[in-house]
Amino acid sequence: MPLDRREGSLEMKRRDFNQQLQRSAIALALAPWTTAIALPTEEARVWLTNPFALGVASGRPRADSVVLWTRLLFSEEDRATTGGRALRVQVEVFADAALQQRVQKKEIITDDTRGHSVHVHVQHLQPSTDYWYRFRQGHALSAVGHTRTAPALNADVPQLRMALASCQHYEQGQYLAHQEIAQQKLDFVLFVGDYIYESSNPQYAVRQHNGEEPKTLSQYRERYEQYKRDPFLQAAHAAHPWVLMWDDHEVVNDYANDQDRKYTEPQQLLKRRAAAYQAYFEHQPLLLGPDANNPANMRLYDQLSWGKLADVWTLDCRQYRSPQACRDPVRGGGRMVVQCDELGDASRSMLGQEQERWLSAALSASKRTWKLVAQATQISSTSVPTPIGRSYWNDAWDGYPEARKRLLQTVVDAKLQNVVTLGGDVHCNVAAPLRLEPNNPLSPIVASEFVTTSITSRGLGDKPAAVIRESNADLLHYRSDERGYSLITVTPTQVRCDFRTTKFPAGSEPGLKTQASFVVKSGKAGPQVI
Ligand code: FE
Ligand code: CA
Numbered sequence: 001m002p003l004d005r006r007e008g009s010l011e012m013k014r015r016d017f018n019q020q021l022q023r024s025a026i027a028l029a030l031a032p033w034t035t036a037i038a039l040p041t042e043e044a045r046v047w048l049t050n051p052f053a054l055g056v057a058s059g060r061p062r063a064d065s066v067v068l069w070t071r072l073l074f075s076e077e078d079r080a081t082t083g084g085r086a087l088r089v090q091v092e093v094f095a096d097a098a099l100q101q102r103v104q105k106k107e108i109i110t111d112d113t114r115g116h117s118v119h120v121h122v123q124h125l126q127p128s129t130d131y132w133y134r135f136r137q138g139h140a141l142s143a144v145g146h147t148r149t150a151p152a153l154n155a156d157v158p159q160l161r162m163a164l165a166s167c168q169h170y171e172q173g174q175y176l177a178h179q180e181i182a183q184q185k186l187d188f189v190l191f192v193g194d195y196i197y198e199s200s201n202p203q204y205a206v207r208q209h210n211g212e213e214p215k216t217l218s219q220y221r222e223r224y225e226q227y228k229r230d231p232f233l234q235a236a237h238a239a240h241p242w243v244l245m246w247d248d249h250e251v252v253n254d255y256a257n258d259q260d261r262k263y264t265e266p267q268q269l270l271k272r273r274a275a276a277y278q279a280y281f282e283h284q285p286l287l288l289g290p291d292a293n294n295p296a297n298m299r300l301y302d303q304l305s306w307g308k309l310a311d312v313w314t315l316d317c318r319q320y321r322s323p324q325a326c327r328d329p330v331r332g333g334g335r336m337v338v339q340c341d342e343l344g345d346a347s348r349s350m351l352g353q354e355q356e357r358w359l360s361a362a363l364s365a366s367k368r369t370w371k372l373v374a375q376a377t378q379i380s381s382t383s384v385p386t387p388i389g390r391s392y393w394n395d396a397w398d399g400y401p402e403a404r405k406r407l408l409q410t411v412v413d414a415k416l417q418n419v420v421t422l423g424g425d426v427h428c429n430v431a432a433p434l435r436l437e438p439n440n441p442l443s444p445i446v447a448s449e450f451v452t453t454s455i456t457s458r459g460l461g462d463k464p465a466a467v468i469r470e471s472n473a474d475l476l477h478y479r480s481d482e483r484g485y486s487l488i489t490v491t492p493t494q495v496r497c498d499f500r501t502t503k504f505p506a507g508s509e510p511g512l513k514t515q516a517s518f519v520v521k522s523g524k525a526g527p528q529v530i
Pocket of ligand 1: 454
């Protein structure tokens with residue numbers, strides 16, 4: 001069926017096009033609008049290979065909008081006839097799974113400067129409503145995706161159900177967790193970082209990364225292409241909107257702002273970061289990419305409100321943080337540190353001043369029942385005793401104790417109940433009360449933490465994990481041996497966390513089981529086992 005070009009207002013197309021221009025400094029140098037509409041007609045294009053090989057995705061759900069994503073990928077033969085040319089891509093949004101009731105149709109233009117990625121901000125949607133969508137270029141159709149809008153801001157919401165996930169090293173297992181996530185009934189997937197891994201560890205590989213460690217835009221693109229070709233990951237994206245935060249491996253292991261483990265010259269690392277951020281944007285359903293004036297910067301932290309039930313903050317713990325305390329002068333980044341005075345330096349920050357102020361103001365002002373603080377790593381302590389004092393993992397919040405104290409003091413000062421933090425990064429399932437002073441039973445519990453294990457990435461060995469568990473009274477649950485995701489169910493009376501897991505490496509046994517379940521009851525901080 002040929003698409004009717006008269007549908008959809010020109011104004012909306014123009015607005016989309018303008019938004020695209022704003023997103024990319026390179027795009028500003030491109031042809032003006034008049035040239036854009038003079039592009040050759042692409043409706044008749046016959047593709048030898050379907051260019052929608054990376055699937056479809058939706059994200060940033062709001063009560064009236066959602067962002068739809070795809071990226072065109074060309075076979076050698078198709079690239080020969082397409083080159084880096086600008087292409088028109090149509091997207092249709094439907095109110096039914098049978099694709100009979102079309103509610104919107106839009107056309108956008110993409111080109112090589114954005115890796116032929118497609119981001120469509122679909123607006124004027126209904127709250128708490130299911131939608132289906134599909135892209136078209138010439139004769140090629142994409143897979144059909146499903147998405148769902150957020151509730152109206154003042155709506156009484158009986159339930160919010162999400163999958164909390166992180167850390168999906170491609171080499172270290174199969175995406176069994178995504179296979180199950182795709183089958184779940186969810187409002188969204190909350191992914192808190194390590195979507196790709198730049199590095200390899202051949203010892204644990206059950207499948208191989210293509211190419212070497214990415215440093216340039218084209219190398220990062222190739223890495224995402226490989227991940228995005230995974231059918232289970234595609235299914236999880238096609239099934240639900242995703243709310244996204246990154247961690248370190250989207251750029252390089254343990255990076256902190258403009259510093260990396262190798263003490264790369266900061267200007268050089270920022271170039272790499274710009275390439276990595278651009279590639280991240282090109283492969284995710286995000287509204288905004290890197291800052292056009294400063295492509296090494298990209299604001300990803302955000303707030304999402306879910307009716308009257310919950311506020312959800314997604315915090316960027318990498319882009320603005322202070323370097324890890326007491327780094328090894330030869331091999332920087334994360335390590336266990338002991339007798340490290342730098343830990344006590346109050347000027348050190350995990351979020352950076354601006355994000356910290358933004359969070360503190362928003363958290364203090366929140367009137368919604370639950371305050372869900374999603375961030376990339378672990379807030380509760382995993383320190384261990386040594387003959388010369390306690391030893392701390394300096395890459396997580398243990399390495400930023402003053403910043404952690406400020407975050408939790410905000411909760412106390414604003415007299416906030418029902419603060420639950422959701423994290424990842426450490427490849428471990430964690431349920432823990434959060435106290436102003438970790439592990440001090442006399443210090444009041446002010447919030448609750450759940451950290452999800454990795455989708456695939458290898459966890460800490462059994463012995464060190466046991467030492468950590470025994471050394472930290474607050475760790476109600478701490479297991480690093482299994483892979484999976486966490487099912488988070490939020491209702492007005494409780495937040496429930498089911499740790500869904502499978503053996504390492506994921507794929508060595510069929511399916512997932514529930515490792516453990518916890519609840520946080522409204523008005524009573526701290527998880528309880530069920
Ligand atoms: Fe990880
Ligand atoms: Ca990480």
